[in-house]
Amino acid sequence: MIDPVLLRDRLEDVWARLLTRGAALDVSYETxxxxxxxxxxxxxxxxEQKHQQRLASDEIAALKRQGLDASHLFDANRGRSRHIKALEGELDLIEQARARQLLRIPNLxxxxVPLGRTxxxxxxxxxxxxxxxxxxxxxxxxxxxxxxxxxxxERAARMSGTRFSVLMGDGARLERALINFMLDLHAREHGYTEVEPPFLVKGATLEGTGQLPKFEADLFRIADWDLFLVPTAEVPLTNLHRDEILDGRTLPLRYTAYTPCFRSEAGSHGADVRGLIRQHQFDKVELVKITAPDQSxxxxxxxxxxxxxxxxxxxxxxxxxLLCTGDLGFASSKTYDIEVWLPSQRLYREISSCSNTEAFxxxxxxxxxxxxGTGKAEFVHTLNGSGLAVGRTLVAVLENFQQRDGSVVIPDVLRPFMGGREIIEPPR
RNA sequence: GGAGGGAUGGCCGAGUGGCCGAUGGCGGCGGUCUUGAAAACCGCUGUACGGGGAACCGUACCGGGGGUUCGAAUCCCUCUCCCUCCGCCA
Structure with a gap:
């Protein structure tokens, strides 16, 4: 969410910057x-009404303490109570409308960030x-x-439909090797704390990171529950410190987690229909940082x-x-995409997206x-990035290290996780 | 799933209808004392929103929401979370 004070005091500037994103805003300036x-x-x-009500109540209390009758003051205050209730009802509607608008405005x-549309x-x-x-x-x-x-x-489709896959044997082991390799690297060498978070989270949690209310169609929801399958570990990792006031001396906090990720991929019909690139379920190792604003x-x-x-x-x-303004995600102020080379497609394909959402x-x-640890509480800045999308990494390993006979050489750093194996060969 | 207990300020812990934004303690900040420190003593110590140039004023907040009442931290309903016991279960 953008700072509401900034939005009021410098609305024209803010609006102009939002428009550089290119996408139509589903909120109107005038509203x-x-x-x-x-x-x-x-x-x-x-x-003002509550103030008057309080004065009258104090007067009643004072009279009663003196043992005097105060019932002549009841009627006026009763009417005032009803009036306040009506006003509050209207105010509540306005506040709700305002909150709905604010939650749907993207980050600045x-x-x-370079200006651009595509x-x-x-x-x-x-x-x-x-x-x-x-x-x-x-x-x-x-x-x-x-x-x-x-x-x-094929077997995955029989069980679960399109956009699912089954990894077996060395494939399953390679996926696990990649996960362990990435987690070990980030936890042991890069200073991140390893976390295993819930894979199901409440709606409010998704609102915290910006997936809700605007992008519900991209998520899988558990029927009859206020629970969703996580679309990325960014959600539980960032929300770890929801409603907390952190000691500034402990910042930056760095977290890494492996989770499966679940996305409905609504609106992507026809895109990447083959292969592992775009699945309803995929593995990802995520990086999240919580920092002070000046270091983010x-x-x-x-x-x-x-x-x-x-x-x-x-x-x-x-x-x-470096993504341009038009390609920026809803919550992000600045994003780097990392793209890996895929020989079969002869192009670089996104395998990580690293963003600073500032205080959004x-x-x-x-x-x-x-x-x-003292003074006024300020909002932190939160950052997230894939480190990396595991399924796509597996794709890149298979395609970049393939040999003429269809075998695949296992990268050196993965061999300890593969029992020393150097190559994956076709069955005889 | 069933029965019971609980949730109060940064923390602990009082408060069962009206000078209660809330006694007290801890912690924190400032001061007195001291060569310095500790101890002791004194004072201060929340957040958000609205109004105002500002000093400041007002309103709200005792887990969330709703209700009763002239008036609610306090009474009633409901939800969430935590604890204890029973059942079930990897």
Whole structure:
């Protein structure tokens, strides 16, 4: 949520910056101005009436203490109570409308974010590693995997429908190896605390990170419960400190977690229908940081580097892209996407998205801190990034390390997690 | 799923209808004393919203919501969470 005070005092500036995102805002400028005006008007009325009511009550109490009759004052105050109740009813409607609007306004892009409308306007900031020089036509993972007997889409579809998959044998083990490799790297070398959070969370939790109320259609909801399957570990990790006031001396907090992620992929019909790229369920290792405002952009750089390091150690070629205003996610002020090379598609494909949401999520989830443990409580900044999307990493490993005979060389750093194995070969 | 107990300020803990935003203690801040520190003593010590240039004033907040009442931390209903016991269960 954007700072409501900023929204009121500098609405024109804020609005102009929001429009650089390109997407149509489902909130109108005039409505916001009107709601704010009426809200203040009603607050003034209610408070004035309550003040009068309190004066009358004090008078009654004073008379009673003297043993005098005060019943002649009852009627006036009873009428006042009814009036207050009516005013409060109206004020409540206004407050609700205002809250609905505020929750649907996206975050403000940071000044360093390039202006633009589409992916074409994103800015490549670095590139690492060269695409492998294969002397044969590379196969797509959806051919490689099933041929190796480690990936099965047909059986998954029979059980669960489209956009699900089964990993078997070395495939399942490779997925687990990737998860353990990433978690160990971030927890032991990059200073993140490993967390295993709930995979189901309440609606209010998703509101804290910005998935609700606007993007309910992207989520899986548990029937008859106010519970949703997590679309990313960003949600439980960021909400870990919901409604807390943290000691500033403990910041930044760094968390990493492996979770399965569940997304309905509503509105993506026809996109990436084959393979592991876009599934209803996928594994991800997530990175989340909670920082003081003045350090959050430095922490975004290092978080992005932490995610890139996974690809470097695996030996996978990638590039890092700074998203333009038009490509920015709802909650983000600034985002780097990391894209891994996929030989079969001859292009770089998103494998991580690292964002600074500044105080946008902190305000929604009410996460604050006190500098030096004292003074006034301020909102923290929250950051998140994939470190990495495991399914897509598996795809990149299969495709980049495939050989002419359809076997796949296991990257060095994964071998300890694969019982020393060096290669995955097709069954004879 | 059933029965019972609980939720009060940064923390602990009083308060069962009216000078209660809430006694007291701890912690924190300032001061006296001291070469310095501790102890002791004194004072201060929440947040949000509204009004105002400001000093300041007002309103709300005792887990959430609703109700009773002229008036609710206090009475009633309801929800959430925590604890104890029973049942079930990996």
């Amino acid at each position: 916001l101005v009107d709601l704010d005006r009426r809200r203040r008007q009603f607050i003034r009325q209610v408070e 892009p940071h000044a360093s 992916v074409e306007d994103n800015r490549e900031v670095r590139r690492h590693g060269d695409p492998p020089a294969l002397d044969f036509p590379p196969k797509a993972h959806w051919d490689l995997g099933p041929a190796l007997g480690i990936l099965d889409f 952009y430095d922490e975004l750089e290092s978080l992005t580097r932490d995610a890139e390091r996974v690809l470097e150690l695996l030996g996978l070629p990638y590039r890092t892209v 999520q902190a305000r929604r989830a009410n996460i604050r801190f006190r500098r030096d």
